[in-house]
Amino acid sequence: MGGQRIRTAVFPVAGLGTRFLPAAKAVPKELAAVVDKPVLQYAVEEARAAGCERFVFVSSMGKSALETHFDRNLELERTLEAKGKTALLEAARAAALPDGALVVVRQHAPLGLGHAVWCARQAVGDEPFAVLLPDELLWSEPRCLAEMVDAHAAVGGAVIATMEVPRALTKKYGILDPGGDEDARRLTPARGFVEKPEPEVAPSTHSLIGRYVLPAETFDLLEAGERGAGGEIQLTDAIDKLVGKMPVHGFRFTGQRYDCGSPGGFVKANLAMGMARPELRAELLAFAREMAGGDG
Numbered sequence: 019m020g021g022q023r024i025r026t027a028v029f030p031v032a033g034l035g036t037r038f039l040p041a042a043k044a045v046p047k048e049l050a051a052v053v054d055k056p057v058l059q060y061a062v063e064e065a066r067a068a069g070c071e072r073f074v075f076v077s078s079m080g081k082s083a084l085e086t087h088f089d090r091n092l093e094l095e096r097t098l099e100a101k102g103k104t105a106l107l108e109a110a111r112a113a114a115l116p117d118g119a120l121v122v123v124r125q126h127a128p129l130g131l132g133h134a135v136w137c138a139r140q141a142v143g144d145e146p147f148a149v150l151l152p153d154e155l156l157w158s159e160p161r162c163l164a165e166m167v168d169a170h171a172a173v174g175g176a177v178i179a180t181m182e183v184p185r186a187l188t189k190k191y192g193i194l195d196p197g198g199d200e201d202a203r204r205l206t207p208a209r210g211f212v213e214k215p216e217p218e219v220a221p222s223t224h225s226l227i228g229r230y231v232l233p234a235e236t237f238d239l240l241e242a243g244e245r246g247a248g249g250e251i252q253l254t255d256a257i258d259k260l261v262g263k264m265p266v267h268g269f270r271f272t273g274q275r276y277d278c279g280s281p282g283g284f285v286k287a288n289l290a291m292g293m294a295r296p297e298l299r300a301e302l303l304a305f306a307r308e309m310a311g312g313d314g
């Protein structure tokens with residue numbers, strides 16, 4: 019039984035970004051640039067590449083620069099046009115979302131990812147939707163969400179992206195409890211999900227990596243506002259409750275993953291994405307070799 023088309027992408031961006039202090043004091047961490055593009059724009063482009071047409075930012079006070087980034091800046095465009103800077107003009111235009119495509123909803127207190135997703139319920143309505151955590155920069159061709167949306171069209175229910183992590187790290191992540199073997203689409207049926215289990219009791223090492231295709235029923239499960247790990251309302255707990263009610267699958271992502279929510283991951287993302295750019299590669303490679311020289 020296949021799934022309905024995914025039109026709406028939800029981006030939880032209401033977190034405090036404490037690991038990025040002092041940078042995140044006034045500038046939302048989601049606007050930090052990896053090379054020359056904000057982290058959030060990579061995720062929005064991934065959702066567009068997957069066919070999404072509505073974009074819901076779950077935001078909080080002091081983060082209005084996030085929606086401004088996706089506006090058109092007509093004065094800037096006129097200036098670039100007059101100067102014949104076509105490539106930059108294209109880059110500025112490509113960052114804007116179409117008229118009426120962006121919806122911003124508020125989460126007044128950071129009660130957890132599950133609560134942030136619940137805040138999007140009215141904007142999403144009664145249809146399946148995608149959730150993308152912009153901190154996780156996932157790089158692959160095709161992009162991760164596009165593959166998940168294709169899989170969802172075939173199997174329906176919920177599709178949750180995963181990647182292997184070392185067992186010692188399971189307590190940092192949501193973890194999949196596999197209920198069967200992986201198929202040719204890299205889908206594994208789920209028996210359940212656990213948020214941040216200790217390594218000794220983790221049911222697997224398949225960690226959740228911030229991409230979800232979820233049914234509208236998820237909102238009903240989040241309605242009760244039950245607290246989970248860390249006293250937060252956890253999305254993982256709601257997804258665990260979907261199991262048994264509909265098909266729920268883990269989707270194993272095989273591309274590159276950069277955790278831009280941590281300073282180390284963010285610097286790695288800059289280095290990797292910079293080196294992937296032909297005009298920067300030689301310069302960065304020479305610099306990396308020079309820096310590593312003393313350690314060798």
Ligand code: UTP
Pocket residue numbers: 030031032033034035036037038076125127128129130131133134151152153279
């Ligand atoms: P994190 O806990 O990793 O991000 O949440 P954070 O709280 O922003 O950052 P730190 O841990 O203080 O450094 C993962 C994602 O979920 C969003 C965050 O914005 C981030 O994109 N989130 C989390 C919310 O929108 N609301 C919440 O209540 C919690």
